[in-house]
Amino acid sequence: MEQHPKDRGGVSVAIVGAGIVGCAMALTLAAEGHQVTVFDPDAPGAGTSSGNAGAIVTGSVTPTATPAVLKALPSYLLDRNSPAVLRLRHAPRVVPWLLRFIRAGAPAEVERIAAALSPLVSRSLEAHRALAALAGVEEMITQEGWLKVYSNEAEFAATALDRHLMDRHGVNYRILDRKEVTDLEPNLDPALCTIGLHQPESGFVRFPQGLAQAYFDAAARRGALHLRQKVRSVSRRPGGVTVHAEGGAKEFDRLVICAGAWSALLARMLGDRVSLDTERGYHIAFGSGTASLMRGPVVFPALSLVLSPMHDGIRLVSGDELAGLTAPPNYRRIRALVPQAYRALPALREVAPATEWMGFRPSTPDSLPVIGPSVHGTEVIHAYGHGHLGLTLSAVTARMVADALAGRPATFDPTPYLAARF
Template identity: 55%
Template sequence: MNKQSAQKASSPRTIAIIGGGVVGAAASLTLSMKGYQVTVFEPDEIGAGTSSGNAGGIVTGAVLPTATPGVISAIPSYIFDRNSAAVLRPSYFFKILPWLFRFIASARPARVASIASDLQPLVSRAMQAHLSLSEISNAQHLIKPAGWLKVYGTDSGFAATAFDRELMTRHGVNFLVLNAKEIEELEPNLDKAVYKHGIFQPESGFVNYPKALTQAYFERARQNGTQHIREAVVEVKPQSAGSGITVKTKQGLHVFDSVVVATGAWSKQFAKQCGDTVCLDTERGYHVSFRTGEKQLLNRPVSFPENHFVLSPMHDGVSMVSGDELAGLSAPPDFRRIRALIPFARKALPGIAEQQVQREWMGYRPSTPDSLPVIGRSPRHSNVFYAFGHGHLGLTLSAITAQLISSLVSDDPMPFDITPYRINRF
């Protein structure tokens, strides 16, 4: 151990993490393992928010951004067709316009290629990062090397993936194109009538209980001395000359040396309080869970892109995850679209045909218009760090984000250039 490391170990700095989702929990683990005194502010149970309601994929080949030329051509349907892949509520139209303009600009072919190059260093390291944290937290059993499967019921639907496949090939993603027989071998309980072609990423992982993984990461951090303060933060205020950070909750004031903002879709307000602006909005996602008892109906998440949903074998049943709704943080949920998909889900997986819906849920994906997360140090305050904006890849990128934040806080060498994720890129 060198002199600098010994000094850090003997007198760890205090760090507040705002947000107890999977990114915040993973960051609490990586920072506590380096000897920092960490406090996580989360008014609810750790991992109980948006992090608990995803499809469970650790998708190591997710280099395709949300904004592509094909998506842009479909934007009118988002406004006028309530059954389209994504929905923009008319009442939110003017509020989303700044984000939407940047989203459209991100869909230019050259920009899509650039974004894919920026996503690749993150997603390609995602699985190994989770395996490292799961070993530290004794949670290896929660991560399975199951792969990520997409199936297509029509020739035209599969043909439309040519751009996706070219992009994955360019960036070294290991994927297989499957025929119907090969899909059946992977998922024998799917109805053969709903697929003809498939794309399989065998190196992707699967977590069938994301909340448990989040809590396992935090529990190991807690054993290192990390505290959980169940208070809602209302203000993050850097002091002059980098002398500290004041975290204000409804109950009082807390002072720390540094802060990590990891509050997902709610992070924009805290960045603004620190003097930084960010283009961040919310893609609201919907979730329906079918009770299945002890039946093992699927071996991994299966995506049905033509019908805009994923079926995933979670710890308490099969979940259907769907919906990209642009409606902000305060509008009430609208379950009509995902309920309309239930008949097709039951056709695709006959084992849930008679199973009751045991839960409906909505979460808030924190999304940037270029599909790149915000990871890095504030350009205004050296002791403010950002870790949010992961969009559809919150679980996938949580562990690698935590490792990057830990290296930033410790001034360790970075494994790759993180400039593309800076907050002031917009």
């Protein structure tokens, strides 16, 4: 059995998963002198982290489950064309998660969850900027803000809960009129832009996979290793953990689970049962020549889509599909939204979709990530379940884990994120 070398001080840490959370973790821990080994058969950021809308949303305090969402849940799950859909074959497995989701949508729970999201999201951009500075890629993170647009007063009125929660937690946002929206995004259809809600302090990353790669490259310059091996199992041993991967068994002082939607299986091997399911998301990219059509990401809530100017062109991002990890992709619903993208951004109409993508969001029913030590010992640390906020929360999650490893006092109460809540 191979013993991980300890020639740089710190402790030896295995990180399972090289998504944006794992790469942020690798850089943060390597910079503090730990010996870091990342296990993932794929390249850094190549999985789910590569397909998002690029936003670091510092004001995202509204959980997924709300009273309005619960009211619409039957139609969401049964209408094949709704923004969220449940594949019937997956229904028996997802029932316990859905029951927790329903409980999380109660008004008192929404307030509690928003209060727990606030200290995470409000620190997210600053944490990313610190990591980007370590990696020497500050220019990869910009600040176009997070813009939502509404075509009429009724659509905007439906955001009352969002605005209440943002007000309660000090989120900086501006309500824009049509001219102010089209001044920001001149190529949008003005008819859809009667009212805008802009969070100017949110960040933007045009190439999320590139940022993950940059974080890992900076970690590698500090001694981190990437073993492109699939982890078959993990187990505890006296004083640490053993990772059983395709290349054999390796011993470490600490294990950080950052395996996204696959994390619950590893947690179960170590005695922790967490409520985690997969919200599959989809995107269509229109080619790199289209990126100049927009300044930053724009959400169209009534159309159930986001348009974002990424490195591979305008991305149409949509979909919440509960279907597990093995069902084949179903691109029918995202393809059906292409006419809506043309409607929202008329200059895009002459451009055909170039690529399609599907990824696995690791989602908890209460919209809070799982961060912190295992119920059974501090040698195992959880860092997953970020749902729609993986890019947003990756750097602040890494900071929290680094503080825990170093024995530093927590900046804010970590209790809401612990695996013990399940």
